[in-house]
Amino acid sequence: MPAVSGASDLFQLLRDGQPRTRTELADLFGVARSTVALRVEALMELGLVAPVDDAVSTGGRPSSRFALRTETKAVLGVDIGASHLRVGLTDLSGARLVDASRDLLVSEGPEAVLDTVAELGAELLQRAGRSADDLLAIGIGVPGPVEHSTGRPINPPIMPGWHGFDVPGYLHARFGVPVLVDNDVNVMSVGEREAAWPDVEDLIFVKVATGIGAGIICNGALLRGADGVAGDIGHIRVPRGADMLCRCGNYGCLEAVAAGPAVARKLQASGHAAEDSLGVVALVNQGDHEALQLVRQAGRDVGEVLSACLSMMNPAVIVIGGAMALTGEHFIAGVREVIYSRTMPLATQHLQIVQSASGLDAGVVGASMLAIQHALSPESIDGMLAGVSP
Amino acid sequence: MPAVSGASDLFQLLRDGQPRTRTELADLFGVARSTVALRVEALMELGLVAPVDDAVSTGGRPSSRFALRTETKAVLGVDIGASHLRVGLTDLSGARLVDASRDLLVSEGPEAVLDTVAELGAELLQRAGRSADDLLAIGIGVPGPVEHSTGRPINPPIMPGWHGFDVPGYLHARFGVPVLVDNDVNVMSVGEREAAWPDVEDLIFVKVATGIGAGIICNGALLRGADGVAGDIGHIRVPRGADMLCRCGNYGCLEAVAAGPAVARKLQASGHAAEDSLGVVALVNQGDHEALQLVRQAGRDVGEVLSACLSMMNPAVIVIGGAMALTGEHFIAGVREVIYSRTMPLATQHLQIVQSASGLDAGVVGASMLAIQHALSPESIDGMLAGVSP
CATH class of the missing domain: 3.30.420.40 (ATPase, nucleotide binding domain)
Known part of the structure; x- marks a missing residue:
């Protein structure tokens, strides 16, 4: 589906936040206005792009400019420390919606800690008035080395029971979204x-x-x-x-x-x-x-x-x-x-x-950023578009 | 000129060396075949893209597949050492066409050294049977710190007279192409x-x-x-x-x-x-x-x-x-x-x-690579396309 696959490029362009008309987009990509219209429609169906409200400047006519929509979807940023857990729900601009923290020893093991993450995540979605469908990705920092390709901790000295544990798989089973895991200092x-x-x-x-x-x-x-x-x-x-x-x-x-x-x-x-x-x-x-x-x-x-x-x-x-x-x-x-x-x-x-x-908040901010970067990457957008008819 | 500006993206895609038909390119970009034809034509006019000779597989019909053409254009790689000068002319795949070296003290100053570079460069173009028009860029490594944005050496300890000298400008006046200058170790x-x-x-x-x-x-x-x-x-x-x-x-x-x-x-x-x-x-x-x-x-x-x-x-x-x-x-x-x-x-x-x-050759190879990367960058291709009518 070429028209829809082109939608991903169009989306990457709109990530700068600047609203553009279909004609401007057609010029920028060197394609027909009708092709652009199809792509914009696919992105609107995903809730990622929306008409911009510029009724004032156009005298009340429906807007013809489109822009990235950051406020409809959300990501979860998780900071797992040696003895604490901090979780924040942010929109796609990185603005914090709600957050929570809990005293918890990482040494209690992956199931206990990640069950608490899942519980707090569900609670935050509810507090922010969002559904599970609004969640696009989860980012997590842990206090130990992580194998980047799999998101599994590797011989983490202060995380007994976590070696090789499939952190992304465990949380994906609960939320059905991509889960990015990295070392806490990288995330910070x-x-x-x-x-x-x-x-x-x-x-x-x-x-x-x-x-x-x-x-x-x-x-x-x-x-x-x-x-x-x-x-x-x-x-x-x-x-x-x-x-x-x-x-x-x-x-x-x-x-x-x-x-x-x-x-x-x-x-x-x-x-x-x-x-x-x-x-x-x-x-x-x-x-x-x-x-x-x-x-x-x-x-x-x-x-x-x-x-x-x-x-x-x-x-x-x-x-x-x-x-x-x-x-x-x-x-x-x-x-x-x-x-x-x-x-x-x-x-x-x-x-x-x-x-x-950013002090103690750097972990949650960084984990949210990892999740947003992933959620808006060409690969993720392509994947989402694959489920939409052009 | 959107069609021609799209040609740059098309060119970046072809840099992988794989030949493609107009139809394949149209699908990949989600644009009309006629639009692709215009872009291919512009790139052919620049000598950067050519039909692939696959007469055998198509039974003698003219080829309909196009690929990056690496052998028509050339770049100059220059390695300036404390007491030597090495110059190589390569095509856009990095294959060496001809080279030369000269014993020369960098301390003789920028004019003396760069005049010799220009002389050797002209000699290499002639030996390889190329015209000055075939040259796309020059890459140079020098034994001292270089300000990346301007290509000027900055307080280089073993290069008296070179501080702040406009190396790119001096050689651009001779060859009319972009000149990239970097520290020799970076280049190596x-x-x-x-x-x-x-x-x-x-x-x-x-x-x-x-x-x-x-x-x-x-x-x-x-x-x-x-x-x-x-x-x-x-x-x-x-x-x-x-x-x-x-x-x-x-x-x-x-x-x-x-x-x-x-x-x-x-x-x-x-x-x-x-x-x-x-x-x-x-x-x-x-x-x-x-x-x-x-x-x-x-x-x-x-x-x-x-x-x-x-x-x-x-x-x-x-x-x-x-x-x-x-x-x-x-x-x-x-x-x-x-x-x-x-x-x-x-x-x-x-x-x-x-x-x-790569031993003593690393400097010339690296300088050529810098020049090729620049010559094939979207900015350079856009610049070349600006001179071509779609």
């Missing part, structure tokens, strides 16, 4: 870019919490790498950590030196009560001198690794997120101190090193 | 991928010679970074170099520790005659024990930096090129030794670490 980097740096092509998002990892956007796209483990910077060796054993079995990994638990352990050794990253943040906020010094040093260690990363990638922006970023300028000052002393001026002249703007 | 990484790893999406090409730099292909595209200096790994700090001053003014840079001159200086200090990288290579090939040890250690130092790079980028292939790679397995063994002991298994399980396959 997409969310942070969408929320704060939409025009930046090269960005590194670093999460510093119980572990350390990075999500890398280069040439405007998420970098997954050959085995899907790009951004695994927590196990790069830092000189200061030569005698520190990491949970990975190597000595001197950045994570063993500068992540939340490493700093918390040092504070405990000198009699402070700091269980984890948030305990460290609390001490910093109280102005504890030792906590300030240790957090600054952790920032320097992270800066050491990042200075190598930015010599290689030359990003425009480095965003520091995760619980340790809540210590604010103390941590970031350490990062900046090392980066500006170690890196060639040409690579840092326009560099911005900032705290995450 | 494109050439190496084209020649040896066409299906690999994530690759790091490392040149180890007088300096050390990398060309990075990620998600299938060259990474330039925010300021065009991605891949500048020669100034990442290595622990072993703490007291070694680099020409950049910092201490401990990889380049100050492991590039050709650093190794040559150590050999000189113990009474060997080694002027530069090639002197080191000669001693290694003679089996000199000290040279072997020093080259292996230089490999370890490069491996140290690369282990950080690959934790971040997770490439499928690391290619070692430049003069020091001519020491063969001795250097690469040092690289592998450190990478496999330092890096998480998930990032190295499928990794290949290899010597450059």
